[in-house]
Amino acid sequence: xxxxxxxxxxxxxxxxxxxxxxxxxxxxxxxxxxxxxxxxxxxxxxxxxxxxxxxxxxxxxxxxxxxxxxxxxxxxxxxxxxxxx
Ligand code: FES
Numbered sequence: 001x002x003x004x005x006x007x008x009x010x011x012x013x014x015x016x017x018x019x020x021x022x023x024x025x026x027x028x029x030x031x032x033x034x035x036x037x038x039x040x041x042x043x044x045x046x047x048x049x050x051x052x053x054x055x056x057x058x059x060x061x062x063x064x065x066x067x068x069x070x071x072x073x074x075x076x077x078x079x080x081x082x083x084x085x
Contacts, residue, residue: 002076006030006085007049021071021081030085032071039073046071051081 004013004021015024022044025032035043039057048069054077057070071083 002078003080005050005080005082007082009085012080015076021074025071025085032085034072037072039070042070044070044072047084049082049084051076051078053077053081 001014001016004015004024005011006013009030011028011030013024013028015021020037022032022034022037026034032046033043035041037044040059042057042059045060045068047067053065053069054075055065055069056073056075059070060068069083
């Protein structure tokens with residue numbers, strides 16, 4: 001379990017082991033589009049600001065992963081992950 005911090009929305013949302021960040025965001029009413037939900041299409045790619053994402057996509061380059069994360073499949077190595085949402 002880790003916690004998402006949404007910088008612009010000023011929200012904190014816990015993400016459990018069986019759910020994706022995208023699921024949690026959508027359930028909380030945060031506008032987010034997803035398509036493949038497998039880290040392939042890039043639709044869900046979101047800018048991250050703080051923390052250490054555990055990237056699991058196959059669509060972003062290492063340079064892109066330094067600033068963006070595919071929230072349909074990524075997890076977090078850090079206890080909190082801050083997104084630009
Ligand atoms: Fe396709 Fe996340 S929805 S990469």
